[in-house]
Amino acid sequence: MSATDFVYVRKELEQPLPPPASQHGLVHWIRTNLFASxxxxxxxxxxxxxxxxxxxxxxxxxxxNAQWTGSDRSVCATVAQGGVQPDGWAGAxxxxxxAKFGQFxxxxxxxxxxxxxxxxGAMLVALIVPFLMPRAPYKALNAILLFGVxxxxxxxxxxxxxxxxxxxxxxxxxxxxxxxxxxxxxxxxSLPMGVLLALGRxxxxxxxxxxxxxxxxxxxxxxxxxxxxxxxxxxxLFMPNxxxxxxxxxxxxxxxxxxxxxMAEVIRGGLQAMPKGQYEGADSLGLNYWQKMRLIILPxxxxxxxxxxxxxxxxxxxxxxxxxxxxxxxxxxxxRRNFSDPTWISPQTPMTGLVFAGFVFWIFCFGMSxxxxxxxxxxxxxxxx
Amino acid sequence: MASVNAIKDDGDRTSLIYNPVVxxxxxxxxxxFGILALIYWFVRNTLDNLARAGRDISFGFLNERxxxxxxxxxxxxxxxxTYTDALQVGLLNxxxxxxxxxxxxxxxxxxxxxxxxxxxxxIRKICTVYVEVFRNIPPLLVIFFWYLGVxxxxxxxxxxxxxxxxxxxxxxxxxxxxxxxxxxxxxxxxAFVIAIAMTVFVARQAxxxxxxxxxxLPVLWINLGLFVGLILxxxxxxxxxxxxxxxxxxAFQTSxxxxxxxxxxxxxxxxxxxxxxxIAEIVRAGIRGVGRGQSEAAHALGIRSGTTTRLVxxxxxxxxxxxxxxxxxxxxxxxxxxxxxxxxxxxVSVGGTILNKxxxxxxxxxxxxxxxxxxxxxxxxxxxxxxTRVALVER
Numbered sequence: 001m002s003a004t005d006f007v008y009v010r011k012e013l014e015q016p017l018p019p020p021a022s023q024h025g026l027v028h029w030i031r032t033n034l035f036a037s038x039x040x041x042x043x044x045x046x047x048x049x050x051x052x053x054x055x056x057x058x059x060x061x062x063x064x065n066a067q068w069t070g071s072d073r074s075v076c077a078t079v080a081q082g083g084v085q086p087d088g089w090a091g092a093x094x095x096x097x098x099a100k101f102g103q104f105x106x107x108x109x110x111x112x113x114x115x116x117x118x119x120x121g122a123m124l125v126a127l128i129v130p131f132l133m134p135r136a137p138y139k140a141l142n143a144i145l146l147f148g149v150x151x152x153x154x155x156x157x158x159x160x161x162x163x164x165x166x167x168x169x170x171x172x173x174x175x176x177x178x179x180x181x182x183x184x185x186x187x188x189x190s191l192p193m194g195v196l197l198a199l200g201r202x203x204x205x206x207x208x209x210x211x212x213x214x215x216x217x218x219x220x221x222x223x224x225x226x227x228x229x230x231x232x233x234x235x236x237l238f239m240p241n242x243x244x245x246x247x248x249x250x251x252x253x254x255x256x257x258x259x260x261x262x263m264a265e266v267i268r269g270g271l272q273a274m275p276k277g278q279y280e281g282a283d284s285l286g287l288n289y290w291q292k293m294r295l296i297i298l299p300x301x302x303x304x305x306x307x308x309x310x311x312x313x314x315x316x317x318x319x320x321x322x323x324x325x326x327x328x329x330x331x332x333x334x335x336r337r338n339f340s341d342p343t344w345i346s347p348q349t350p351m352t353g354l355v356f357a358g359f360v361f362w363i364f365c366f367g368m369s370x371x372x373x374x375x376x377x378x379x380x381x382x383x384x385x
Numbered sequence: 386m387a388s389v390n391a392i393k394d395d396g397d398r399t400s401l402i403y404n405p406v407v408x409x410x411x412x413x414x415x416x417x418f419g420i421l422a423l424i425y426w427f428v429r430n431t432l433d434n435l436a437r438a439g440r441d442i443s444f445g446f447l448n449e450r451x452x453x454x455x456x457x458x459x460x461x462x463x464x465x466x467t468y469t470d471a472l473q474v475g476l477l478n479x480x481x482x483x484x485x486x487x488x489x490x491x492x493x494x495x496x497x498x499x500x501x502x503x504x505x506x507x508i509r510k511i512c513t514v515y516v517e518v519f520r521n522i523p524p525l526l527v528i529f530f531w532y533l534g535v536x537x538x539x540x541x542x543x544x545x546x547x548x549x550x551x552x553x554x555x556x557x558x559x560x561x562x563x564x565x566x567x568x569x570x571x572x573x574x575x576a577f578v579i580a581i582a583m584t585v586f587v588a589r590q591a592x593x594x595x596x597x598x599x600x601x602l603p604v605l606w607i608n609l610g611l612f613v614g615l616i617l618x619x620x621x622x623x624x625x626x627x628x629x630x631x632x633x634x635x636a637f638q639t640s641x642x643x644x645x646x647x648x649x650x651x652x653x654x655x656x657x658x659x660x661x662x663x664i665a666e667i668v669r670a671g672i673r674g675v676g677r678g679q680s681e682a683a684h685a686l687g688i689r690s691g692t693t694t695r696l697v698x699x700x701x702x703x704x705x706x707x708x709x710x711x712x713x714x715x716x717x718x719x720x721x722x723x724x725x726x727x728x729x730x731x732x733v734s735v736g737g738t739i740l741n742k743x744x745x746x747x748x749x750x751x752x753x754x755x756x757x758x759x760x761x762x763x764x765x766x767x768x769x770x771x772x773t774r775v776a777l778v779e780r
Binding site for chain 1: 416437
C-alpha cells in the first residue's frame with residue numbers, strides 16, 4: 001500500500017464536540033442548582049416566594065416611594081397626618097437624613113469648629129489606610145503615629161482650649177464622631193492592656209495570674225451596660241472629694257476596660273497556639289522574660305490572631321452604640337434624638353433614620369469583616385504544611 | 386517562665402537580685418500591694434463621698450417600698466411591693482426573654498446555618514444575605530428598628546391585624562388566646578407526665594432491642610402516638626377542661642387573651658434574629674469542619690443522605706459547635722440587658738430605675754454583677770457537662 005491510496009487524511013485535530021445540552025449552559029445550571037430534587041424545587045419556589053413577598057415593598061420603600069428632597073415633615077407625611085402624600089403612602093424620608101446629616105455626624109459640636117473634627121478624621125484615615133495595607137512601608141513609624149501621636153494631637157484638637165482653639169466641652173460632642181472616638185480609644189487602650197492581661201493569665205506567678213483571671217472573667221461575665229453604669233455612676237464615687245470626672249472620660253474608661261478583657265482572651269488564644277519550641281528556643285538563647293515575649297513570642301502570636309483582633313474590634317464598634325443608654329449620643333443616639341424634632345416628626349422618620357444608621361454601621365462592620373477574612377487567607381499561606 | 390526551674394539551683398551562687406524566684410516574689414508583692422493600695426484608696430474615697438451625701442453601703446434599702454409600676458411581671462407585683470420584689474420581677478423577665486430568645490435563635494440559627502451549605506443556590510444566597518445583614522448591625526439598632534420602626538407604626542388596637550387563631554397585632558403588642566384550664570385539668574397534666582415517662586422507657590427499650598437483635602422499632606411514631614393518645618384520652622375522660630380566652634378588640638386596647646407587650650416583642654425578635662446570625666455561622670463552620678471523607682465513607686456504605694447527616698455528620702459537628710454556641714447563649718443573655726433601651730423591665734432596667742430613685746449605685750451594680758456572673762457560671766457548667774457528653778471519647 002502506498003500513501004496515495006488514502007482518500008482522506010485529516011490535517012488538523014477535530015474540534016471536540018460541545019457537551020450535551022443537558023450538561024452545560026444556563027438550563028443545566030438551573031437544573032443542578034435550583035431544581036436538583038423535588039425537595040430542592042420546593043425550596044426554590046419557597047425562596048422565590050419569600051423574595052417576591054419582601055423585595056418589592058423594600059425596593060419601593062427605599063427608592064420608588066422615597067422622598068429625597070424637602071424642608072420639613074410635610075413631604076414625608078400623608079394628608080391625614082398633615083402632609084402632602086396620598087393616603088396609604090409609605091416610603092423612606094431621605095430628606096430627613098439629608099437635613100440632619102451634620103447632626104448625625106457631629107451632633108452638637110459647634111458649626112464653626114467642625115473643621116477640627118474633619119481634620120482629625122482625615123488624619124485617622126491617612127494613617128489607618130497604609131497601616132492596614134500589608135505592603136505599605138514604614139509600619140513601625142505608622143503604628144507610632146497612629147497609636148501614639150494621633151491620640152494626643154486629636155485630644156488637643158477636639159477639646160480645644162489651647163493654641164487659640166475654642167474650648168468644646170465633651171457634652172457637646174456626639175454623632176458618628178463619638179462612635180469613631182470610642183472605638184478608636186477602645187482599640188488603642190485595649191491592645192496593650194489585652195497583651196498585658198493575656199501574659200498575666202499565662203504567667204507562672206500565681207498572684208499575677210489570679211488577678212488577671214479575676215479581672216478578665218469578671219468583666220466578660222457581665223453585660224457592657226452594667227460596666228458602663230459602673231463607669232458613669234460608681235467611678236465618680238471612687239474619686240476623692242472635689243475631683244470631678246468628665247462623663248465622656250468615664251464612658252471611655254468603661255469601654256476600654258470591657259474591650260481589654262475580650263482582647264486579652266483573643267491574644268491568649270494566640271499565645272496558646274504558639275508551639276512550645278518557640279518558648280524553649282527563646283529560653284535557650286538566654287533571653288529574659290520580656291525579651292522573649294517582645295522578640296519571639298508576641299510578634300508571632302499577634303500575627304496569628306489578627307482576624308480575632310479585627311472581630312473583637314467589630315464587636316467593640318457595634319457595642320459603642322450602647323453609650324446612648326448612659327446619655328451619650330453616638331451615631332445611633334444622635335439619630336434617635338432627632339426623631340422627636342417637631343420639624344421632621346412623621347411615622348416614616350424613625351424607620352428612615354434607623355435604616356440610615358444601620359447602613360453606616362453595616363458598611364463599616366462588613367468592610368472590617370472582609371478585611372479580617374482577607375488577612376486570614378493571607379496569613380494562612382505561610383502556615384500551610 | 387520555663388527559665389525558673391533551670392536556674393533555680395544556682396540561686397545561692399548568684400546575687401539575690403538576679404534570682405528569678407526572688408524577683409518573681411518581689412514583683413508579685415509589689416503588684417499585689419499596689420492594687421490593694423488602689424482599692425483601699427477607692428474604698429476610702431467612696432466611704433467619704435457616701436458619708437458626705439448621707440448614704441451608706443448597706444442593703445437595707447431593699448426592703449423599702451418600691452413605688453413604681455412594672456408593665457410586665459411574672460409574679461404578683463404592685464408599686465407597694467419592695468425593691469427586692471421589683472428586682473425579682475426583673476430577674477424573671479431577664480430569664481424569660483433569654484430562654485425564649487435562646488430557643489428561637491437556636492432554631493433559626495441551625496436552619497440558616499444548614500441553608501448556607503445547601504446545594505440550592507437560591508437558598509444559599511438568601512441565608513448568606515440574612516447572616517451578613519444581621520451580623521453587622523448593632524443589636525441595639527435592631528431593637529429600635531422593631532420597636533420604633535415596625536411595632537410603633539402598626540395600627541391602633543381597634544384596627545388590629547387579625548392573625549391566625551384569633552391573635553391580634555397592634556401597636557400595643559400581640560394578643561394571643563390564653564388557654565383556660567377548667568376542672569379536671571390535673572388529669573391532662575398527669576397524662577402529660579406519664580407520656581414523657583413512657584417515651585423515655587420506649588426509647589430505652591428500642592435501643593436495647595436494636596443492640597441485641599439489630600431490629601429497630603419506629604420509635605418516633607410510637608412516641609407520637611403515645612403522646613397524642615394519652616393526652617386525648619385524658620381530655621375525653623375529664624370532659625375537655627380546656628377553653629381559650631380569645632382576645633377581643635376594644636377602643637384603646639384589646640381585652641382578654643394573653644397580651645405580649647411591644648417591648649418584649651421588639652427585644653425578643655431582635656435578640657433572636659441577631660444571635661441566630663452568629664449561631665448560623667457557628668453551625669456552618671461546625672458542619673464544614675467534619676471531614677468530607679466522613680460523609681463519603683457513609684455514602685460508600687450505602688447510607689442515605691438524610692441518615693448520613695443525622696448519624697454521621699451532626700454528632701461530629703456538635704463537638705465543634707457546642708463551645709462557641711455556649712458563648713453565644715451567654716451573649717444573648719447579656720444582650721438582654723439592652724431591654725433598658727425600650728423599657729422592657731428586665732433586671733438592668735428595673736435596677737436602673739431603683740438606682741435613679743434611691744441613688745444606691747454601688748449596691749445595685751453589685752447585685753447586677755453577682756446575678757450575671759452566676760448566670761454565666763451556671764450556663765458554663767451546664768454546657769461543659771453537655772460538652773463532655775458529646776466530646777470525642779479517645780483511647
